[in-house]
Amino acid sequence: MKADNIHHPDAARAFLTDRARASWHDQAIWFVRQKRDVQAKQLPEWEELRKLAEQIKAHTLSKLDDYLIQFEENARRNGVTVHFAADAAEHNRIVHQLLAARQVKKLVKSKSMLTEECGLNPYLEERGIEVIDTDLGERIVQLRHEPPSHIVMPAIHLKKEQISELFHEELGTEAGNNDPTYLTHAARANLRQHFLSADAGLTGVNFAIAETGGVVVCTNEGNADLGTALPPLHIASMGIEKIIPKLEHLGVFTRLLARSAIGSPVTTYTSHFHRARPGGEMHIVIVDNGRSDILGNPDFYASLRCIRCGACMNTCPVYRRSSGHSYSYVIPGPIGSTLGPSRDIKKHGSMAFACTTCGSCSNVCPVKINLHEQLILQRKRAFDAGTLKPAKKMGLLAMRFLTQHPALMDAGGKAMRKVVPILPAFVKDGTAWSRPGRDLPEMPEHSFKELYRRRQEDKQ
Amino acid sequence: MKVGLFIPCFVNELYPHVAMATLELLEGYGVDVAYPMEQSCCGQPLANNGDSSGACDAALRFTGVFKDFDYVVAPSGSCVSHVTHHYPWYIADNADFQRLQPRVFEIVEFLQDVLKVDKLPKPVHFPHKVSIHQSCHGLRELHHASPSELMIPYQSRLERILQLVDGIEIGQPERRDECCGFGGTFSVDEADVSVAMGRDRVAQHEATGAEYIVGADPSCLMHMGGIIRHNGRAIRPLHVVEILTGRGGAA
Known part of the structure; x- marks a missing residue:
């Protein structure tokens, strides 16, 4: 779980104090963006696919209630038990009741941002159930007792040396052996024991198909398959927005998902779950947890099209230079910076401002969410909710006034041009503009307005 | 044809030579230009900080x-x-704005799409290498060039217009359209990230071997210029109109 009161500028500043490491983080993630570009370029129909994906999702959201009912009916027909949870607490309660009723001691989980959103792990652990995250990156951050820093690459903020140290302490690997293959094999051997001894498996859901009642889970490690094939109970947790109408629509999304996420043509595993395996049970928990509120908001409902590929994080120059842990909401980066503030503007307001509005996120998004515009619109809510610092609010009100009074704005500009050059260096260097290493602009003698006025007079 | 010259507030105070170059360039093509003295700020800083009432009034x-x-x-x-792209959030129904909206142009757009120029008013010789800085709003909202994220045919307005300059060599930085980190009030709200981004961007422009960073947005150039001066670097930011009027390099 994330700490309370993370303020993006402060957290980012701390992250950037180690410049070499921050630069490595930026380059490691930019590399994934480049891989995405290479894959996208190979599909001549890339932009058409994005458009199609946008339209399918937009259509589905416009009839979400119908499709949810259709999905539920078809899943039930397949023998799956479907539960609806209005919020995180109800989701956790349902999952716990299912586990407790079957005396489950150990749950293996494959990657699910929804359970992270709901805080499922600590909820179950407090009730005596051991939860093992089985996605390698998730397992690493779980062992470190920290939240994921990226929704697709949860441990991307860590270097292999740190993972080697962690595994040495937790899994008994050789000290100082940083070989990724060695470390991965050690994690795999350890996880295998957990898979074999688990009483239940929980997966997230990438796509839920209304027409068939089946759910699709995309992984690269096969952990969802092991986690559902070995224990007798499979619980799949999904947000209401995961629905797509028909199986024939799935290909549009699977073609976009892995290419956008990690620059691969497809995920290693695209697993379809339609019913429990013989002798087993399958349950699907469909969670709202604030999504209906977003759906009802004309400025933000498009954010529910998100397929959680993480491409917006990889392209975001602010994310790459501040890391996912600098964002207060469980989902960082551009998509998190609209979802978080939608949920709680007071708590996550700083995220909406952690953005230069460059718009790269909106362009990489495979479902064409207007992310950078949503962030600007979230700032309206932040302003209206009174979350801006008093000094900033005062500055804006002054700006508002000057904008309507050009003569005063000109006088202020002139004063600035005259005063700044004679300020002592320590004052100039201490401004918010200059403190991190950026000089103030040189101040010209005359404004354009002054020059233009003189030019017009000379003409006459 | 009567053209109203819109000089953004900070350009008026800090980059009067860019404003003057814009005016001279338009006049050089025989355009009748007037600069309304009662203009102030377009309101973007207010809008980008959520002050919709102030943004609407602006x-x-x-x-x-x-x-x-x-x-x-x-x-x-x-x-x-x-x-052109964000006023509709505030005054979409305003009839005057609806008539005005399609007639507001960035200078390079105006030269290429309205005047359809194929030469400069006065020939310009500029025997230097420049590195092109694609500013984000020009790039991704005005479509100044094809953004690297989109899989569409490549084009670049700045490259096309600079080809009218004699002797110029045009380069592109690695990560051809990454944001410089200015971002309006982001530059002070998130000053550390802003400067980190700017340092990287300047280094990428320098790596092309260019003497100048050329762009169509004075705000990005101001930000990178501050980082360049702070670190005593040799590369210089230039607005494209400074080159097109033959003033480049004099600054």
Whole structure:
């Protein structure tokens, strides 16, 4: 779980104090963006696919209630038990009741941002159930007792040396052996024991198909398959927005998902779950947890099209230079910076401002969410909710006034041009503009307005 | 044709030579240009900080000042984009704005799409290498070039217009359109990230071997210029109109 009161500028500043490491983080993630570009370029129909994906999702959201009912009916027909949870607490309660009723001691989980959103792990652990995250990156951050820093690459903020140290302490690997293959094999051997001894498996859901009642889970490690094939109970947790109408629509999304996420043509595993395996049970928990509120908001409902590929994080120059842990909401980066503030503007307001509005996120998004515009619109809510610092609010009100009074704005500009050059260096260097290493602009003698006025007079 | 010159507030105070170059360039093509003295800020800083009431008033003011011109032209992609792409959030129903909106242009757009120029008013010889800085709002909202994220045919307005300059060598930085980190008030709200981004961007421009960073947005150039001066680097930011009027390199 994330700490309370993370303020993006402060957290980012701390992250950037180690410049070499921050630069490595930026380059490691930019590399994934480049891989995405290479894959996208190979599909001549890339932009058409994005458009199609946008339209399918937009259509589905416009009839979400119908499709949810259709999905539920078809899943039930397949023998799956479907539960609806209005919020995180109800989701956790349902999952716990299912586990407790079957005396489950150990749950293996494959990657699910929804359970992270709901805080499922600590909820179950407090009730005596051991939860093992089985996605390698998730397992690493779980062992470190920290939240994921990226929704697709949860441990991307860590270097292999740190993972080697962690595994040495937790899994008994050789000290100082940083070989990724060695470390991965050690994690795999350890996880295998957990898979074999688990009483239940929980997966997230990438796509839920209304027409068939089946759910699709995309992984690269096969952990969802092991986690559902070995224990007798499979619980799949999904947000209401995961629905797509028909199986024939799935290909549009699977073609976009892995290419956008990690620059691969497809995920290693695209697993379809339609019913429990013989002798087993399958349950699907469909969670709202604030999504209906977003759906009802004309400025933000498009954010529910998100397929959680993480491409917006990889392209975001602010994310790459501040890391996912600098964002207060469980989902960082551009998509998190609209979802978080939608949920709680007071708590996550700083995220909406952690953005230069460059718009790269909106362009990489495979479902064409207007992310950078949503962030600007979230700032309206932040302003209206009174979350801006008093000094900033005062500055804006002054700006508002000057904008309507050009003569005063000109006088202020002139004063600035005259005063700044004679300020002592320590004052100039201490401004918010200059403190991190950026000089103030040189101040010209005359404004354009002054020059233009003189030019017009000379003409006459 | 009567053109209203829109000079963004900070350009008026800090980059009067860019404003003057814009004016001279337009006049050089024989355009009748006037600069309405009662203009102020387009309101983007207010809008980007969530002050919709202030942003709305600024949009109405801008519309009132410029509504009677045939065209409005400015040397800043970001401010133009705020008017053409974001004013509708505040004053979409305003009839004056609806008439004005399609007639507001960034200077390079105006030269290429309205005047359709194929040569400069006065020949310019500029025997230097420049590295092109694609500013985000010009790039992704005004479509100044094809953004690297989109899989569409490549084009670049700045490259095309600079080809009218004699002797110039045009380069592109690695990560051809990554944001410089200015971002308006982001530059002070998130000063550390802003400067980190700017340092990287300057280094990428330097790595091309260029003597100048050329862009169409004075705000990005101001930000990178501050980082360049702070670190005593040799590369210099230049607005594209400074080169097109033959003033480049003099600054």
